[in-house]
Amino acid sequence: MIQIVFVKQVPFSTKVKMDPVTHTLVRSGVRTQVNPYDLHAVRAAIEVKDQCGGTVVVVTMGPPSAVAVLREAMMHGADEAVLVSDAAFAGSDTWSTSYILSMVVRHLGGADIQWFGKQAIDGDTAQVGPGVAAQLNYPQITEMNQLIEVDEHSVTVQKVTDYGYRVVKSGFPVVITVNKEANQLLSPSLNDWLRAENAEIRTINASSLQLDMSKVGLSGSPTRVKRIELPSTKQDIVMLTSAHELAQVIKNLRK
Amino acid sequence: MLIKSADIIIIGGGLLGCATAYQLSKRTSCSIVLYERNDIASQATSRAACLLTRARTKPALMSLVQETYDCIAELSQLLNDSLGYTESGSITAVSELQSHVALDDLYVAATVFGLQASWIDGHQVKSKLPWMETSSVTKALYMPTDAYIDSAMLCNGYLTGAKQNGVGVTTRVGVTNILSHANQVTGVELSTGEIVHAPIVINATGAWINRMIYPQFAALATVPVRSHFWISESIPTIFPINQPFAILPDARAFTRPDVGGLIIGIREPECVAYDPSQWPDDIDDVDFSPDNGWSTLSQSVNLFEKYFPSIHDLRIAHYVAGPSCYTPDSMFIVGPLEPTAGLYVAGGCCGGGVAMSGGIGRMMSEIVLGETCFVDQSLFSPSRFVDVHPYSATLRKQCADARSNKKGG
């Protein structure tokens, strides 16, 4: 079985900074990591591989520095890694990214399962997995929170819906996006790190993908971000250290 | 509460500032205020491995540690809280012949001081630490009363004790300047713009200690040096929390159980020292290792392998790194900062600030209050170093070497 897991590089710090002029996320200088949901997608793929065998390929689209997240994903068990990188991709929105990644799937010869994290913690759109499914005309299962059964022909998962859960079975190929509840991550070992560190990473650029260049990059992206704002957080928090202080606060509130 | 003046101002809400606040508040009815610009126990204190190693070759250091144990007992009772204290015992095990002498010296010093210590053989080490490969162990010292603690809880414990004694605490407000007039401290300026008058100011700002006093007053021979450890995944059957912590001088390593996992600290042959003048105000913004400690682990694991061959396959759940402030002679800096009257410093705690906190707090209090000090304060005197260039590469190298060459826990 061939599985592709798409992973994204996101800022490491939880302290997201916003550029006050451009209203975009300040990403430079911030250490990056694999989007946390994507590691659960990697784990799901490894669980499937444990049962059905085959190969797990991790793919990321990003600058050359994104190899770090590919290596991180490999530490968690992926067999191969592909970096999709080209200056022309800069500024691609979710629609354009979905188009590029769908062409990557084609370029790699397709896979039985294409895995994504439920969403990325920087943009929070949850659109790229479904977008790739739409571009490829594959069935999609979003928000998997439990892998129930898998064999060479189909996969059965429980997914989250607005009203509860639904059990869905699909044949291959399929696109699945994964919640954090879907599985427990295993910590890597020094040997896992060494294997990932020494692994060869393939790079694919725009020219190898036979893209319609009018659909990629900033100019090929229909999304227009007018404004992004950080929600204001409450700064006036007081930590109470005793029941007595709490009683005092309640007394004052009642006044 | 708007404070315009106090008798004593303490800058820094880490272990040293909080222990000093507690010890002072027990000894004086002076008005004491403490300012912390982040949260209490959020900086070096939050990253410690928390070993309370009692045995040291210098009696003064053992007295400082004993004082910490006494404080812990006192605070546990006062606050009705264990503070995460676990009396696990410790084992110091060596393999190389040349390490025997140092271990013999440690045994003599510890027993003369009155500590419980006994020699155990490889089999006994194995029975206490079944995960360890002990075939290379040629000598081992067991100290049954050694313990570890939760450093953040201890820090908050000191502070709660201090608050009960009337110390005023303000967090999220930093001191931007120490004020003085004619070689006498007069107070501090806060990040809020307020001025607080006081004749005594104690600088316990950890890695930022020089930033607070240099170049205005003087410089201290200490810089932050990266200290770190790895925590394995939780396997409580193999690493139960009551196992002794281990000090392995020949592997430059220590281990201790941690909620079912194993903390493994391994010192690099060449430690990394930082220029604190370039540092942000919060260590959350310091990148101690771009690859989360993996390359460091792979480079320094070779000596540790013989005690734990399966280290290569052990799942590592966390890498924890932070600034330990070292000095060229591996001794702390506690005392008055001459020539400015009323200005005191407590820092440079060389990876032992948890174990020594109560003692340093007491020493600082006794010095500030002009009482006879319970240990020889000259060992820790800020003026023992001369011609200090706090941001120089030379000092960084000296302090990094002090950590690299460290043998104990």
Ligand SMILES: Cc1cc2nc3c(=O)[nH]c(=O)nc-3n(C[C@H](O)[C@H](O)[C@H](O)COP(=O)(O)OP(=O)(O)OC[C@H]3O[C@@H](n4cnc5c(N)ncnc54)[C@H](O)[C@@H]3O)c2cc1C
């Ligand atoms: C990885 C690691 C493992 C360790 N293991 C052990 C161990 O096993 N045993 C042991 O005994 N010790 C250990 N240590 C050492 C111990 O953690 C330190 O010695 C101790 O925490 C130092 O306390 P501190 O108060 O000096 O520093 P900090 O905890 O850093 O406190 C200084 C405080 O000052 C504040 N501050 C700075 N500037 C200002 C300002 N201008 N205004 C207001 N506030 C300011 C800071 O925000 C900070 O909170 C370890 C350290 C590390 C990093």
